[in-house]
Amino acid sequence: MGEVINSSIEGYKDLLKSFIETQDERSLYGVEMMSKSFLKNNILPEEIVDMHIQALEELYPELSQEVKHSMNFLLEAMISYGIKQQEIQSLKEKQFAIQSEISVAAKMQNTLLKTEIPQAKGIDIGAISVPAHQLNGDYYHFVKGKDDTIGLAIADVIGKGIPAALSMSMIKYAIDSYPEESMKPNVILENLNRVVERNVDPNMFITMIYAQYSPRDNKLRFSSAGHEPGFYYNAKENKFTELKTKGLALGVLGNVQYQEYMLEMKPGDMVIFLTDGVTETKDQGRFIETQEVLDPIKKYKDLSAQEMVEHVFKYFEQLQDFKRRDDFTLIILKKEV
Amino acid sequence: MKPQSSCVRIQKEWDIVGARHVARDMAKELGFGIVDQARIATAVSELARNIYLYAKSGQIIFEKIDTMESKGLSIIAIDSGPGIADIGQVMQDGYSTSGGLGAGLPGVKRLMDEFVIQSEMGKGTKITTKKLVR
Numbered sequence: 164m165g166e167v168i169n170s171s172i173e174g175y176k177d178l179l180k181s182f183i184e185t186q187d188e189r190s191l192y193g194v195e196m197m198s199k200s201f202l203k204n205n206i207l208p209e210e211i212v213d214m215h216i217q218a219l220e221e222l223y224p225e226l227s228q229e230v231k232h233s234m235n236f237l238l239e240a241m242i243s244y245g246i247k248q249q250e251i252q253s254l255k256e257k258q259f260a261i262q263s264e265i266s267v268a269a270k271m272q273n274t275l276l277k278t279e280i281p282q283a284k285g286i287d288i289g290a291i292s293v294p295a296h297q298l299n300g301d302y303y304h305f306v307k308g309k310d311d312t313i314g315l316a317i318a319d320v321i322g323k324g325i326p327a328a329l330s331m332s333m334i335k336y337a338i339d340s341y342p343e344e345s346m347k348p349n350v351i352l353e354n355l356n357r358v359v360e361r362n363v364d365p366n367m368f369i370t371m372i373y374a375q376y377s378p379r380d381n382k383l384r385f386s387s388a389g390h391e392p393g394f395y396y397n398a399k400e401n402k403f404t405e406l407k408t409k410g411l412a413l414g415v416l417g418n419v420q421y422q423e424y425m426l427e428m429k430p431g432d433m434v435i436f437l438t439d440g441v442t443e444t445k446d447q448g449r450f451i452e453t454q455e456v457l458d459p460i461k462k463y464k465d466l467s468a469q470e471m472v473e474h475v476f477k478y479f480e481q482l483q484d485f486k487r488r489d490d491f492t493l494i495i496l497k498k499e500v
Numbered sequence: 501m502k503p504q505s506s507c508v509r510i511q512k513e514w515d516i517v518g519a520r521h522v523a524r525d526m527a528k529e530l531g532f533g534i535v536d537q538a539r540i541a542t543a544v545s546e547l548a549r550n551i552y553l554y555a556k557s558g559q560i561i562f563e564k565i566d567t568m569e570s571k572g573l574s575i576i577a578i579d580s581g582p583g584i585a586d587i588g589q590v591m592q593d594g595y596s597t598s599g600g601l602g603a604g605l606p607g608v609k610r611l612m613d614e615f616v617i618q619s620e621m622g623k624g625t626k627i628t629t630k631k632l633v634r
Contacts, residue, residue: 209538246607
């Protein structure tokens with residue numbers, strides 16, 4: 164860094180001289196540019212003061228002792244700022260390294276947890292999941308059985324960030340290992356509960372809804388492990404009802420039984436599953452009401468299910484001024500007319 | 501002839517100023533520029549303040565280095581205080597020993613050219629630093 168200073172001193176001296184003589188804005192602009200280049204080259208404040216002293220002494224050899232002492236005093240006052248500047252620089256580099264590690268992890272998470280929204284006759288499915296930060300603690304997963312049954316999991320880890328992301332991979336691989344067609348939603352949750360209870364830190368829980376839609380009888384069977392309740396939209400009555408369910412979050416206790424619920428979907432009916440990132444949306448510091456969650460869904464109900472979830476997401480993003488506080492996941496199943 | 505070495509005991513806050521003074525005088529004699537003089541004084545301040553705050557008493561030893569190859573100042577801070585449990589932690593940026601405002605030991609390391617720290621719980625801490633005239 165000594166070189167930058169040495170090569171700048173003449174330029175600095177000229178600018179200083181011209182400013183002292185004419186107080187022109189051009190010199191001030193010149194020193195602004197110089198100061199930027201100093202910052203870029205990590206020149207510390209005490210070195211700039213030192214350069215200033217040198218320039219001043221060369222321009223005014225008759226400079227009074229009082230001014231000289233005062234400049235040394237100023238230099239002394241800059242030392243701690245110089246140390247802080249170096250510290251901030253090194254912390255920035257560290258932060259950058261951590262950031263890029265996290266983005267590698269996020270990419271890997273996307274690959275590991277990849278799921279495709281299945282195409283199925285008679286039912287239109289839309290799904291969106293957006294993490295608050297880089298790593299997602301929400302998760303959804305689709306399975307299509309041989310008899311065209313669609314299995315669907317939506318989950319939320321209590322807790323965010325890296326631990327949440329890690330345990331989601333475990334859930335996915337557990338689900339993948341089950342012989343889907345032969346298992347009912349409540350049995351799947353009972354199995355997952357054992358996996359989570361055995362393998363995850365005792366103060367970490369996962370909430371989940373597991374649902375199966377069968378195109379043969381148009382019935383949706385589902386079980387919930389303490390998850391945010393979903394909604395059923397009855398097209399005929401143009402009315403939403405909350406899907407009330409009982410069930411303990413995964414990982415709380417070892418042996419838990421889950422209840423299975425069932426509903427029949429008629430043409431135009433919808434089922435909405437979500438995570439608390441949606442319901443706990445804040446509008447100017449206040450949690451929104453359930454009705455406010457449903458309003459945008461109703462508004463876009465004539466779009467395709469995928470367009471709906473995307474529009475609803477955008478709606479909430481705007482409502483929160485584009486600051487997501489929690490991971491946001493929304494799934495809509497729509498019985499085709 | 502000026503002394504080649506000097507030792508300052510640190511017991512009161514006022515002793516920090518004394519240590520700075522000795523450091524600056526020796527740095528000046530060795531031909532350090534004003535920027536390095538100020539850096540050395542600040543490093544000594546930090547070392548002395550750490551002794552004063554955490555070990556209650558200790559000393560700082562100054563030695564001139566004047567050989568064919570190099571010229572500079574060696575500063576050794578020794579105390580018989582509680583010692584540092586986790587050196588890695590105190591050497592981390594953002595962790596400051598003097599209440600978040602001081603330079604901390606990483607600051608001392610940046611101000612000087614060489615920095616070695618040894619510490620034993622219950623026995624004390626020894627920090628050896630050097631700055632060479634460029």
